[in-house]
Amino acid sequence: MIELILVGIGTGNPDHLTRSAVTALNRADLILIPRKGPDKDDLAGLRRDICAEVVTNPATRLVEFDLPVRDPTTPDYRRRVDDWHDAIAAAWAREIAAHLGDTGRVALLVWGDPALYDSTLRIAGRLTPAPKITVIPGITSIQTLCAAHAIPLNEIGAPFLVTTGRRLRDHGWPEGVDTLVVMLDGDCAFQTLPPEGVQIWWTAYAGMAEEINIAGPLAGTGPEIIARRAATRAAHGWLMDIYLLRRSSAA
Structure with missing residues (x-):
């Protein structure tokens, strides 16, 4: 066998x-x-x-x-x-x-x-x-992402959701959660979200020698990630990345 x-x-x-x-x-x-x-x-x-x-x-x-x-x-x-x-x-x-x-x-x-x-x-x-x-x-890349940015995956007693770029783009921010981990996103679906009150932590080539980490408010950091992602993908011919989005309860 x-x-x-x-x-x-x-x-x-x-x-x-x-x-x-x-x-x-x-x-x-x-x-x-x-x-x-x-x-x-x-x-x-x-x-x-x-x-x-x-x-x-x-x-x-x-x-x-x-x-x-x-x-x-x-x-x-x-x-x-x-x-x-x-x-x-x-x-x-x-x-x-x-x-x-x-x-x-x-x-x-x-x-x-x-x-x-x-x-x-x-x-x-x-x-x-x-x-x-x-x-x-x-x-997992989720663990490596959180370690790279030295952040907890979840807020105290709160849930989080792991989803894909396709679902985020097509359905928006899911109800009932303030923390999203987004995988398999080739088109930077975070662009489709209202950025107010949202923080993003992005990691490419997690755990590898080429690892790149960018974090900050989505409004200002999103364009930087898009540009860096495109340049890095062109240089290497491939890219693996992941990001975490967190919004305030008020947002």
Whole structure:
């Protein structure tokens, strides 16, 4: 039977790996490293660097493969994602069959934590026959964001909401919460909000050597973040960022 080990690696900093993550990677017979094209080779490079630093088992093999590209021509978003996930699962299955056959342990390095805004577990559920799935939790970008800015995630006794840029843009600020953590925002959806009384804490490349942190009132800080984000994305070819918004109860 195949055991699929999904290892949360935090934000790409080897110091953020747990002991369980290091042990799991060294238990693996095979580690699959996806390539997302030349513009995002840094992402594969970070995975290679992590393995070079922590994997000491000489029997563990690293194999790179090309990750399927999501088809932008499919009009329905959910259908587009479902088709993409099917293609990724098929790519995993091909690599596992080619390098392990029908038995052994294969590991995938997952950004952040596999349970939070990541589809690796959903893709794993598409594999047939179904493997044994082992999940190793990782430090999330939410924790790294709060640590970088030295802020608490929640106000005393108050809730917070984790959401996406798409939902913030389409539905506005949700009722009942004054603290939002926004992920997967490629268009700076905070621009659509009335900025009065709102503070923003923004982090790009959280936990990495390139980490950037900007914070302040949304009215004045928002334009600075937009400009810095565009310049940094152009320089690196890719960008991972996250931000926290907090408004006063009066606002």
